[in-house]
Amino acid sequence: MSLDKQWVLRWMDGCARVLEQNREMLGDLDDVIGDGDHGENISRGFSAVDQRLSGIVVESPKQALRVTANTLLAAVGGASGSLYGTAFLRAARSVSTESLDSQAVAMLLVKAAEGIAERGGAQPGDKTMLDAWYPAATNAAAAVAKGATLEEVLRVAADAAAKGAEDTVSMSAAKGRASLLGERSIGHKDPGATSSALILAEAAKAAAH
DSSP: OOBOHHHHHHHHHHHHHHHHHTHHHHHHHHHHHSOSOHHHHHHHHHHHHHHHHHTSOOOOHHHHHHHHHHHHHHHOOHHHHHHHHHHHHHHHHHOOSSSBOHHHHHHHHHHHHHHHHHHHTOOTTSSSTHHHHHHHHHHHHHHHHTTOOHHHHHHHHHHHHHHHHHHGGGOOOOSSGGGGGGGGGTTSOOHHHHHHHHHHHHHHHHHTO
């Protein structure tokens, strides 16, 4: 089994829907430890991505990921736009074929996580979106090494991202607006990690179609 540009298109379409559905919840999370605008920003950004991709002829998964990155950079305000934009830009750069096997998909996730870490200067455990992307990428790579199928690799990544987002509840924020709260950020789930887990869950769903 392999995935092509249609997987990316299904993925982004799913992201637009699920982030709109969870816009208020993400905003509520961000109200507690951030600016309160994460849900609105990220929903608007992926809606713009979905509209952009549906309005052009997409030739390859690389192009679809690059258009996603550039649209997010333009449409999403604040740090989230640059972090998500960088993630998908690095993902696009990692793709060199029109058909993606399990190794290519795992590498896409690894490069996205590396982009987020470098752009945000964050490490795992800092209570950021990286706490969803890093375990997703590392567990995906480990699953590939064990011979997992493409669907299994993406399911493992999605599950690791969901657990990573939950784990941010017990963390003290070291980066971003939430870091101003210090230990008072403990007990609250990070909105960026939460939206990232939703996005990675959609990647797995799009592969199962």
